[in-house]
Amino acid sequence: MARLNLGRILFSVSLLLPVYLAAAVPANAEDKVTDASQAQEVPALSPITAESLSNPVEETAQANAEISSLSSVEQPFTLADQSIGQTTSVSDLVESTKSDSVGQVTSVSQLSDVQPTDWAFQALQSLVERYGCIAGYPNGTFRGNRSATRYEMAAALNACLDQISDRFASKADLDAVKALQDEFAAELATLRGRVDGLEARVDTVEAQQFSTTTKLSATAVFLGQFGDSSSAFDISTDGRDPGLDQLGDSRASAIAAVYMSFNTSFSGDDLLETTLFFGNGGTDIFTEASIGDTTSANGVASPLTGDRQFLNPSQNYFAGVGTEALLYRLAYTFKPIEDLAVTVAPLFYPTDIIDGNSFTSPFTGFSTWFFVNNPLITPFATNFTGGAGGGFDFNPGGGPLSFRGAYTAVNGFSAVQVDNDGGLFGDPYQATAEIEYANTFGAIDGAIRLQYTNSAVSEIEQDVIGVNAEAKFGRFGIFGRYGFSFANANGETTPIPFDTVQRGEFDAQTWQAGIGVDDLLIPGSQLAAAVGMPFINSIDSPAAGVNDEEQINIEMFYRFPVNDNITISPIFSAILNPNNSSAESDLYQGLVRVVFSF
Numbered sequence: 001m002a003r004l005n006l007g008r009i010l011f012s013v014s015l016l017l018p019v020y021l022a023a024a025v026p027a028n029a030e031d032k033v034t035d036a037s038q039a040q041e042v043p044a045l046s047p048i049t050a051e052s053l054s055n056p057v058e059e060t061a062q063a064n065a066e067i068s069s070l071s072s073v074e075q076p077f078t079l080a081d082q083s084i085g086q087t088t089s090v091s092d093l094v095e096s097t098k099s100d101s102v103g104q105v106t107s108v109s110q111l112s113d114v115q116p117t118d119w120a121f122q123a124l125q126s127l128v129e130r131y132g133c134i135a136g137y138p139n140g141t142f143r144g145n146r147s148a149t150r151y152e153m154a155a156a157l158n159a160c161l162d163q164i165s166d167r168f169a170s171k172a173d174l175d176a177v178k179a180l181q182d183e184f185a186a187e188l189a190t191l192r193g194r195v196d197g198l199e200a201r202v203d204t205v206e207a208q209q210f211s212t213t214t215k216l217s218a219t220a221v222f223l224g225q226f227g228d229s230s231s232a233f234d235i236s237t238d239g240r241d242p243g244l245d246q247l248g249d250s251r252a253s254a255i256a257a258v259y260m261s262f263n264t265s266f267s268g269d270d271l272l273e274t275t276l277f278f279g280n281g282g283t284d285i286f287t288e289a290s291i292g293d294t295t296s297a298n299g300v301a302s303p304l305t306g307d308r309q310f311l312n313p314s315q316n317y318f319a320g321v322g323t324e325a326l327l328y329r330l331a332y333t334f335k336p337i338e339d340l341a342v343t344v345a346p347l348f349y350p351t352d353i354i355d356g357n358s359f360t361s362p363f364t365g366f367s368t369w370f371f372v373n374n375p376l377i378t379p380f381a382t383n384f385t386g387g388a389g390g391g392f393d394f395n396p397g398g399g400p401l402s403f404r405g406a407y408t409a410v411n412g413f414s415a416v417q418v419d420n421d422g423g424l425f426g427d428p429y430q431a432t433a434e435i436e437y438a439n440t441f442g443a444i445d446g447a448i449r450l451q452y453t454n455s456a457v458s459e460i461e462q463d464v465i466g467v468n469a470e471a472k473f474g475r476f477g478i479f480g481r482y483g484f485s486f487a488n489a490n491g492e493t494t495p496i497p498f499d500t501v502q503r504g505e506f507d508a509q510t511w512q513a514g515i516g517v518d519d520l521l522i523p524g525s526q527l528a529a530a531v532g533m534p535f536i537n538s539i540d541s542p543a544a545g546v547n548d549e550e551q552i553n554i555e556m557f558y559r560f561p562v563n564d565n566i567t568i569s570p571i572f573s574a575i576l577n578p579n580n581s582s583a584e585s586d587l588y589q590g591l592v593r594v595v596f597s598f
Contacts, residue, residue: 105135111142120144133160214264219363220596221318223255227285227573227589248288255282255591257318259328267334275329279321285589286315286368291578292380292497313380314370314534314553314575316591317362329386339397344390346413350378350406353391354434354451357470359479359516359528363595366514367571370534370553374451376483376510377466381410381428381457388412388424400439407431421456430455446471451483459492462508475520480513481532496539497579498546509536512553522560529556535580545583552576557593569593 108114108125115121124142127134134156136142181188228250257279264272292313331345331352343353355373359365362372369375373383391406409429411422421427431454438447451466466483489495489503496503512532520527531554541548554576559569571591578584 106132110140111136113141114144118144127160131160131163133163135159211264213266214262216260216262218258218260218598220258221256221363222594222596223282223284223316223318223591224252225255225284225316225589225591226250226252227587229285229289229585229587231585250285253282253284254280255284255316255318255321256280257321261329270332270334272332273329275327276325277321277328278323278325279318281322282319284316284319284591285587286313286573286575287319289578289587291315291575291587314368314551316367316573316589317369317372318367339395341393342390343392346388347386348389348408349383349386350389350391350408350430350432351383353393353406354378354404354432355449355468355481357468357479357481359470359477359514359530363597364526364559364567364569365528366530366555366557367569367591367593368553368555368573370532371512371514371530371555374466374468374481374483374510374512375534376462376464376485376508377432377451377453377468377481379428379430379455379457379462382408382430382455385410387429400437402436402438404434404436405432427456427459430457444471444473460487460489460495462487475518477516477518478514479516479530480511482509482511484509495535495537496547498581499539499542501542503539507538510534511536520558525558525560527556527558530554537580545581547580549577549580549582551578551580565597567595569595 105111105128108121108128111124111128114124118124124134124144257277259275259277262274264274266272290313327347329345329348329352331343331348333341333343335341351373355378360372366372369380369384387408387410389407389409389412392404394403395401407429409424409426411418411426411428412424414422416422418426432451434449434451436447436449440446447470449468451464451468453462453464453466455462455464462485464483464485466481468481470479471477485508486505487495487508488505491502491504494501494503495506495508510533512530514528514530516526516528518526531552533550533552536550537547539547552575554574555571557569557571559567561567569592571593573589573591575587578587
């Protein structure tokens with residue numbers, strides 16, 4: 001039996017594969033079948049001698065010549081040895097090669113006896129790494145100089161052809177694909193039309209979108225309310241004669257407000273917030289009762305302007321919002337370092353940064369000003385109108401501790417004196433620092449915030465210490481706030497409704513406490529109730545009905561979702577001893593709040 005050198009065989013096979021590929025898929029995509037009787041005899045490969053191995057250039061030229069003669073054969077060739085008179089079956093071929101026990105390799109580097117300097121290295125590398133059809137011996141060698149039988153050559157060539165047939169589609173495969181295309185032509189056309197339509201819509205959105213960096217979010221609030229007093233109620237406009245001027249007959253009213261925020265990010269770690277707000281000017285019973293109005297130095301009160309309402313007025317958060325669209329917030333927040341957010345703002349609110357509590361959002365929680373924030377830590381004058389300033393929120397390492405600060409000057413926009421003060425550092429202003437510790441303690445999620453505020457509002461200077469705490473026990477939760485103020489009116493004004501005496505130093509306290517339960521009857525719902533006193537003070541009562549009682553606020557609500565964008569909240573509120581006066585009748589109010597978020 002004639003034997004061939006393995007290196008030479010591989011070199012030949014590596015050159016034959018491209019020839020086979022070119023012939024395997026002809027231009028007319030038809031298989032060409034040649035009668036075996038017409039097959040031409042393949043010229044025999046001449047053996048490689050020791051002399052030829054010493055001259056690889058000459059050997060390469062000789063091999064190329066022989067391969068050229070092979071590739072010139074017009075019909076598929078057979079590897080039958082013409083000197084063998086009997087036919088050998090495939091099973092015999094397999095059995096004859098079992099003793100070699102070769103193993104498949106994936107890289108020519110796995111063959112220890114093959115070197116880059118070998119004359120057939122590139123051919124072997126192509127067959128191993130590109131086609132994956134050459135095996136080595138179990139000991140990691142290839143034995144390229146060992147003679148190979150024609151059976152072994154047939155087996156190697158067949159393995160390479162199998163790899164090629166696995167990688168390329170046959171005519172039958174192409175016919176099957178075409179048949180599927182014809183069968184599902186209508187569906188494919190529909191899908192193609194949908195894709196074209198989506199591409200057109202995307203192009204339109206990209207061309208017409210407002211901004212690539214800005215998102216619009218909006219909240220619309222509808223409220224229907226009815227409130228009344230337990231008896232005749234005083235609404236003295238001069239703030240001096242409790243019980244004389246009477247509140248008119250109560251009527252149901254509609255209140256509405258809309259907040260539109262343009263949230264812009266330039267880097268992904270910053271936020272420019274531009275918020276507009278407007279409403280229908282609707283009022284509630286607490287607004288009409290002028291809760292909290294106090295007398296200025298010249299005896300003229302200014303209801304709902306914030307500059308003379310030291311005692312929190314307690315009206316609904318959305319009452320009195322006018323119909324003219326106004327700038328509500330303009331603030332830019334950025335991160336100079338990873339855990340520090342810094343805010344600078346021509347117009348914002350101290351509570352944008354400090355005194356947060358998960359129970360007391362006016363959109364989803366309690367609805368009156370008193371329960372939304374601590375009225376001593378965040379005086380109504382600064383938190384109602386907002387102002388120029390800034391703040392920071394530092395949360396080291398994303399841990400349980402956070403350090404916050406906020407500064408707001410109500411008349412910070414003014415370059416000249418306003419009401420005997422003004423500018424970035426004039427009355428009214430507040431500066432607040434807050435330290436929060438929020439963590440999970442077993443089954444309890446809790447947070448406690450320690451606070452300090454220095455403020456000046458309507459000539460009343462304050463140093464206030466406060467605490468804001470909340471805890472959740474599964475579905476149940478509690479919250480509370482407390483504040484103690486060391487205050488001084490400097491003989492310029494008074495913090496007490498109906499008072500005519502300009503006051504000096506005094507102490508004041510405030511507290512509120514509440515409880516809530518989630519998912520009551522309806523998933524996503526919340527039932528909560530709270531009680532508190534806005535203004536407990538050390539000032540002696542100058543007359544009957546003037547600072548002779550302590551005002552008590554009560555509120556409860558049940559919020560339930562309609563869907564992801566709409567919530568409804570029935571709310572009940574009451575004020576007992578309004579304006580710290582025994583002469584005032586109690587006030588009660590019921591309303592329904594509907595919030596649309598989009």
